[in-house]
Amino acid sequence: MFVMNRKAEESKGKRARAVWASLFFPGTGLMALGERRLGLWLLIPYASFLVFTIYHWSSVTAAFTTGDLERLVAALFLSFVLAGFWFYSLVKTLRWDKDEGTGMSHWQITKSQFRKNKPAVAGMLVVLSLYAVAFLGPFLAPFHPNAQEDIVRSRYLPPLAELFTPVVTLKDGRRIWVRQVREVGEEISYVPISEPSSGDGGPLVPEAITVTRDQVQKIAKTLRPRWWNQKVHWLGTDKFGRDILSRIIYGSRISLSIGFVAVGIAITFGTFVGAIAGYYGGRVDDVIMRLVDMILAFPRLFLVLTLIALFTPKIWLIIAVLGATGWMGTARLVRGQILSLKEQEFVQAAHALGLSIPRIIFRHILPNAMAPIIVTATLRVGTTILVAAALSFLGLGVQPPTASWGNIINQGRDNLLGAWWIATFPGLAIVLTVVAYNLFGDGLRDALDPRLRD
Amino acid sequence: MRLTKGRENSRALLICVFLFLLPLACGEKKEQSADRSNPDDRYGGTLVVGGIGDVDALNPLVSSTRNASDVEGMLFLTLTEINPDLDSYSPSLAKSWEFSEDHLRLTFHLRNDVTWTDGVKTTAHDVKFSFEKQTDPLIAWSAIRWKQFIEDVEVVDDTTVTFVFKEVYPYQLMDAAVGYILPKHLLEDLPSEKWRTCDFNRQPVGNGPFKLKKWISQQTIELVANERYYAGRPCLDRIVFRIIPDQTSLLAQLKSGDVDLMESISPKDVASMSEDFRMGKSDVRIVRYPSRAYGYIGWNLRNPLFGSKKVRQALTMAIDRENLIEAVYFGLARLCHSPISPILWAYNPDMPDFPYDPRRAEQMLAEEGWIDRDRDGWLDKDGRRFEFTLKTNQGNRIREDITVIVQDQLAKLGIKVNPRLIEWTVFSDQTNRKEFEAIVAGWSVGLKVDLTTIWHSQSINDKFNYVSYSNPRVDALIEVAKREMDRSKAKLLWDEAQSLIVEDQPYTFLYIPEQVNGIHKRFRNVQMDTRGTFIHPEQWWVPKDERKY
Amino acid sequence: MWTYILRRIFIAIPLIIGLATVTFFIIHLAPGDPMALYRNPEISPEVMELMRKNLGLDQPLHIQYVRWLTSMARGNFGISFTAHRPVADILKEAIPNTLQLTFLALLLNLIAGIVIGVIAAIKQYSAVDHTITVSALFIYSMPSFWLGLMMILLFSLLLGWLPASQMQSINADLFGFWHRLWDRITHLIMPVFVLGIATAAGTARFMRGSLLEVIRQDYIRTARAKGLSERTVIFKHGLRNALIPIVTLTGLSIPFLLGGSVITETIFAWPGMGRVAVGAIFARDYPVVLAVNLIAAVMVVLGSLLADITYSLLDPRIRYD
């Protein structure tokens, strides 16, 4: 008894210290309590986000005052993520010993199963990082995705190219990049391109600057960018001199959101339809399943192409069409699940209790059919991203100048040999995303429902 | 056992040696034949032309693709041919022609030795028949307006035909002669509504220097020399059109020699190809000449955004057109200032100019009330943001690129441009119905100096005045100028009309591109110029020792 | 068997009609006028109206629909708006090319998929297996258009080994038979690879799983207990059973292959149905769009029927009577 008490005392003191630690450095408290892995998992991303925030501190704070929506969203995302990690770590630390002793719930088994699957964890991390990148685009992208500098000089620059862009300091202290307009003798006229670090956030008062060649060399040299300076075109430029890396970062939003939302729609709709077909059976089931067969008998790309090309391509239309043509698999799956669940005792019991039918379906049947739905959803995101990219490649995606991975690749087709980097890198981004989603999905499948393994 | 093996080996060796010798032997033979070349050796050889798209029909009245007109030029004859000065004519099907006293009747005297490839003679009846079909609204020939002032065509005898005009104007000969003559005996029974789908479109019978031998859709069109051609058979045996729908691989085929001729090489490749030819690294000769096209941004004048002349001028000044031309054409285009092409006699070199000056442009916009009042980065006026959609047709990379560049250049002044690429049929439909704010488009100008169809206010509703440009002074000038028979007087009128249009800037005129074609150097006597890629292809020839096929 | 096939075809008919109906209405309800193609300031409204009448577009939609359906039933697909010739002629040229491509891709899918899957299964957990599994994952996750471009870049533009596009060399009709055959083969390699490899990766993945599942079965142990060699056990007893689900998968992959042919044909400028479809869709060539969609659906239905028949041949437990 005494021993137990002392142990409790000790752990109490330890926890108090841990809570303090967690307050300042999320994760450290948990590490002190012995939860090394969890602590590190919290600390490392927190620290990276924190470093990122500090590095971009001025832009982040500025985002809240200027009217730029993209930057505001990015800054909000950053704040939420930081707060989230902090809060989660604190809660975890506070509830540390409460978790102990409880038995392995289904959820916990799944979690531990999933954790063992290293590729799946890696896939999940990549997927999460991709979304983070998409959100933080405005801070991460070294250039504005649509900003063209001096096209003639900056187009088709190979990866790692640094464009020698004269930087001129104005009287009010602003530094601006300029481009050469015309040369008369020793004098060169310059026109500002954009402000460093602001992309092309807004209009500039284009004061033509006339300087001598000599002066410019000097100015340019003193302000020559260092390696971490964002003026390097890491992945080269396209035919307009736009930075490929920045375009890929911004383009990720299109691909990721289309994949996510379209699958969301497809899964929701498919679940709904499948649930109705499975639960009511009979004539309803016949009609619905015949419809499913009909749509499945169609090469999906043909249908999607027809729909999107005939109506004008807009992002919501693409999402809607991909959603509307992707629900059949889910409907079948859910129907099958429901048919088997329908006969089980707990459903019969619910029936006997006089619960309403929607309630039975949504509260009692569907949760039990959730595992395979989640798994197919995750796996489906990958293929949907591929289809969306293919559409974009055919010119049926977002309109220029907005970047999407598919349309960057399409532009790369123009000059495949001369500028291989345009088509190559966005393709790698797609592969990375889809592989990550597939790994994640496979892992989920193995963890959630071993019966689904192939 | 050993022996057999050995024998097999030696046989294999023999074959190797033989194969090795084969090209050598051929090479030797070639050199010998080169020594004995004589004028008769001009006959023979094949020209392979690579093209991006298939031909829709080989019937000049219904076809609408550019490739089709290239091929049709080899299959059919016109009454006269235009000369390189783009202003005078040489005989073709017609030996000679003369106007009546009142200048309302134009009589052509036809050759009597021209036959259709099926052996039937080409006569004045064919000319009359062709005119009737060209003006048949149900066939809807795309150049139907050229014939609008022709009252009637009268057949005098088999070789004499008279065009009767409604009025006198400078371009009567051009209007009468335009359009290919079609064989009456094959087409007269065809109802008008069947013209677009009839068999003739795929099995044309012509009277030109070449005749169609084979046409495999999406792949190849093969023409062979027409032995019955009135001027004697052409030098080349065959002209083969290959359809390669992808610009990149078409270029690769040209470089590798699989294709001998390619039209419209993309500007970015031209410099290196010329250089390679000069250095002897390539056999492809680059031929450049000014095209008849010009590109522009059209501002829809019905849209309040573009209602003010000053705003339009400011927009032009905000766009760095020289940089844009360098960017999309790599210098292979010149700045366009005027609705009349500099290749034509009526071009006015002395006109208002709106050079790139963003600062001035911004001032002018501010004077018109466009200021960024709400500090959101975009100009606004009366609570409306300066934002518009810039449409162009999908698939034309140059225009697509221009929308993107213009978008960025105007964004720097606080003008929000939303580029929008639209499929061609929809695009042309929308422009016709004036459903646009601004468009990037182009015109291929005729050789006739006439601003009516694009700039006359009467053309707003049913013709090509898409931007709804209306200036009474311009209308009046056009009306007079197009009937003025005296060149020097007409020139003054056209000059003024041009200046007025440019001052109004309903278009931001962008560029006049150069046509750049590549042709294998073994072809001799090749003529290409503003008139077209294939000028007298029957006279092109290849020295015997350089022939490939 | 025949009654089964007939019954299947019979069931498929309303399905295909339903599909045709859906596409018909989608196309006709979409904004944009098919007559836009002909609209030209030179053509008077009266003439437009006449042309509209000629094309039957002046009728109310349901009449147009009935007309279209009946002419379709008679095998008359109408006349292409852009090419001005019967749609049937266009399809007659394009379908064999697409079939050539898809059939070879299907073959690649099956052969490569099965062979690689079997190797991975036999060498389960070995380095070979891991390599195969990882590469299959990557190939499966690759956008085919990108893979195609990368192959063109590498094999055509950089190395110059293979032609970048088209079905045959530009002057193939001047070659002898063997040269032409070789020429065709070189033209086929990349498109077939690009079209077939993704499904092959899927098949390999599935094959591996299927064979591993089969190998665990009791009858494999029985076969081993008979003293059969490992080769006979795997290839006779294992493979035959493991192939059964593959047949279903292959049947399901036909729509994917047809869809993929759109992309592949576009990239490699292959004169097939996919390219006809893309061109027609963009140009709003309605008769062609409708016909292509219909043909694609018929092909899918026939493909799945073929798969089911093969299934019954492979698995004696399934008999369609």
Next chain:
Amino acid sequence: MGQLLEVFDLKTYFFMDEGTAKAVDGVSFEVDKGETLGLVGESGCGKSVSALSIMRLIPHPPGKIVDGRITLDGKNLLELEEEEMREIRGNEISMIFQEPMTSLNPVFTCGNQIEEAIILHQKVSKKEARERAIEMLRLVGIPAPEQRVREYPHQLSGGMRQRVMIAMALSCNPSLLLADEPTTALDVTIQAQILELLAHLQRELHMAVIMITHDLGVIAEVADRVAVMYAGKIVEYGEVHDIFKKPGHPYTQGLLQSIPKLTEFRDRLAVIPGIVPNPLAFPRGCKFHPRCPVAVDMCQEAEPELRALASGHWVRCIRA
């Protein structure tokens, strides 16, 4: 009768991520020609693994025969090349399995599957093999064998399928038949028929049988000698009547008490409490002690050795 098979100190382990499972850990027994040995135990005790070890059909990985000797007619099977072993499988030693439903390949005809072994081992033509197959089917009591050879397994009933399995196993006149629970999955009436058939064929063909079962009733009917296995080890070994009369090991006693007997009325059958231990974590000492009604402290300390209770009757228990 001479000795046919000797298994000595057989150790078959399964090496898995979670640890090593000693499925068979030092099993020794022998079978004489024409004799029937019963191998008894609950599921998971290692009897099937022993049989598969004799066939050398242990799936590797994870399983591996780590030690021991299996001698058939003087040849040590564990030293044979895989090829030589294949000559023996299906030929000198045959095996029939528990699940007739799944043990036949669904995609080949019964005839085909029987012929396969005949052609392989007897080097006869296809036609002769077919004749032999029909003969075998007739032998195992399948009516109209000429038609049955052309049928697929799914067209036969469970009992018929087990007969086909037996026909297949016996088609090459093996000297030893390993019957792994041949009747468990069958109806009781059919069970009896199959057992009778086996016994009949054994006499006819003069072969030895190792009958693996958890059912002591079956053993009582067919076996000459019995080996009782528990947790990878033989815990009792002896003549069948010795063991039934005087079971030495508490486990054997437990098994015997759980057989329903027509002569006695009991409220409920006696069961052995507890479950078979996890092979990854066997208890220390006597592996049966956690479930043993008569266990003493000693049992926890060390694993007892087999000791002779009477001549030819061995028991692994300090309390016996």
